[in-house]
C-alpha cells in the first residue's frame with residue numbers, strides 16, 4: 001500500500017517535471033527560437049543570433065548551479081548589458097540583443113529548459129565546439145553536464 005503510494009507520488013513528480021520542461025521548450029519556441037533556433041544552422045552569416053546550445057555552453061561554466069543559471073539568463077533577457085556579456089564575440093558579430101519584456105516566471109521556465117540541456121543543435125555544432133574549445137573542455141558541458 002505504502003509502496004504503491006510512494007510510486008504514484010514519484011510518478012506525479014516526474015510528470016510535473018516533464019510538463020515544466022515542455023512548457024519551457026514551448027515558450028522558447030515562441031519567444032526565442034526566431035533568433036536562437038536552428039534557422040541558418042552553423043553559418044553565422046545566415047544567422048541573426050547564436051544558437052541556444054552555444055548560449056548554454058557559455059553560461060553553464062560560470063553558472064553551474066541551476067538557480068544561478070536561471071537568474072543570469074532571466075536578468076539578461078530583461079536587460080541585456082554589454083558589460084555583463086559572456087558572449088562578447090556574439091555582440092561584435094550580431095549587435096546587442098534587444099531587451100524582451102516577457103513575464104519573469106516564463107523566462108525562468110525557458111532558462112530551466114536551456115539549463116536541462118536537451119536542446120536542438122544545428123548540424124555541425126558539436127564539431128564546432130570541439131574545434132574551438134578543445135576536447136574535454138567545454139565539450140564535457142554539452143552532454144547535459
Ligand code: HEC
Pocket residue numbers: 028031032033034035036048049050055073076077080084085086087088090091094095096097098100102107110111
Ligand atoms: C530579436 C532576436 C532575439 C531574440 C528574440 C532573442 N535573442 Fe537572445 N540574443 C540575440 C542576439 C543577437 C544575441 C547575441 C548578442 C548578445 O549577446 O547580446 C543574443 C544573446 C543571448 C544570450 C547571451 C547573452 C550574452 O551576451 O552573454 C542569452 C542568454 C540570450 N540571448 C537569451 C535569450 C532568450 C532566453 C530569449 C527568449 C526569451 C532570447 N534570447 C531571444 C537576439 C535575440
